[in-house]
Amino acid sequence: MMNNKILLTLAVLLFLGKINAFSQNFSIESERDNVLYIGVENPIKAVVENYPCKSIFITTDNGTITGGNKCNYIIAPNKPGEALINVYTINNGDTLKIGSRNFRVKIIPDPVATIAGKYKGEISKYMLRLQYGIIPVMQGDFGFDVHFSMVGYSLVIIRNEKALFIKDFIGGEFSDDLIKELLILEDGDLLLFYNLIVKYP
Numbered sequence: 001m002m003n004n005k006i007l008l009t010l011a012v013l014l015f016l017g018k019i020n021a022f023s024q025n026f027s028i029e030s031e032r033d034n035v036l037y038i039g040v041e042n043p044i045k046a047v048v049e050n051y052p053c054k055s056i057f058i059t060t061d062n063g064t065i066t067g068g069n070k071c072n073y074i075i076a077p078n079k080p081g082e083a084l085i086n087v088y089t090i091n092n093g094d095t096l097k098i099g100s101r102n103f104r105v106k107i108i109p110d111p112v113a114t115i116a117g118k119y120k121g122e123i124s125k126y127m128l129r130l131q132y133g134i135i136p137v138m139q140g141d142f143g144f145d146v147h148f149s150m151v152g153y154s155l156v157i158i159r160n161e162k163a164l165f166i167k168d169f170i171g172g173e174f175s176d177d178l179i180k181e182l183l184i185l186e187d188g189d190l191l192l193f194y195n196l197i198v199k200y201p
Contacts, residue, residue: 025049026087026098028058036063036083036105039200040146042075044085048098051089059086062105077105111136111148113196125185133173136198151197157181158190168195 029045036042044065046058053071060075062083067073077083083105087098112119113134116127136148150172157165165181174182185191 024089024098028085028087028101030103034103036075036077036103037108038077038080038105039108042077044073044075045071046073046085046087047071048087048089051091055090057088057090059088060084080105080107108146108200109138111146111198112139113150113153113193113198115193125182128185129179129182131174133171134193134196135172136196146200149199151199152195153193153197154195156192156194157185158192159186159188164189 026046026048030036031043044058046056047053048056053068056071057068058065058073060077060083062079062081063075063077065073065075075083075085081104083103084100085103086100089096089098113136115134116123116131134150134153136150138146152168152170153172154168155165155178156163167177169175169178
């Protein structure tokens with residue numbers, strides 16, 4: 001579980017590494033272009049030529065590994081930098097290291113807070129009233145789904161350069177108090193959402 005972070009302003013790539021070690025071919029497949037991310041599940045598939053999945057296992061120097069069914073694993077790194085993945089086989093009680101491969105480890109990029117799919121610009125009062133609240137999403141094509149939750153935010157409503165409404169809110173849903181304020185908005189009013197805090201998976 002990652003710590004809460006201040007939310008800033010608010011594909012699938014396949015990596016196949018094949019190495020010949022001890023005259024034995026193996027491969028490690030990652031869905032994320034040779035990159036592992038902290039805080040989410042990172043699927044990895046490891047296979048070794050002429051060995052069944054039950055005779056293969058992998059280890060890492062960064063984080064934990066679970067799974068192994070049909071050569072599929074989940075890696076959860078715990079620090080940014082690199083993770084070395086080692087591939088082993090078991091044959092007649094003997095364990096043989098077949099090879100290793102390095103993966104880059106990154107922190108998940110900060111999401112963008114959106115309302116009606118927008119993170120800035122103009123919005124009609126009617127459209128604003130229809131919204132559930134603030135939804136944090138990953139910007140661009142990140143390659144996989146990451147679900148965030150809003151911890152809280154602050155809002156100031158400005159009209160003619162004067163602050164009419166200032167309040168802190170818990171969660172991302174528009175409260176009844178805020179909805180009342182939205183109902184009396186006028187054209188040209190400015191809504192400034194700030195101090196947004198998001199909770200990572």
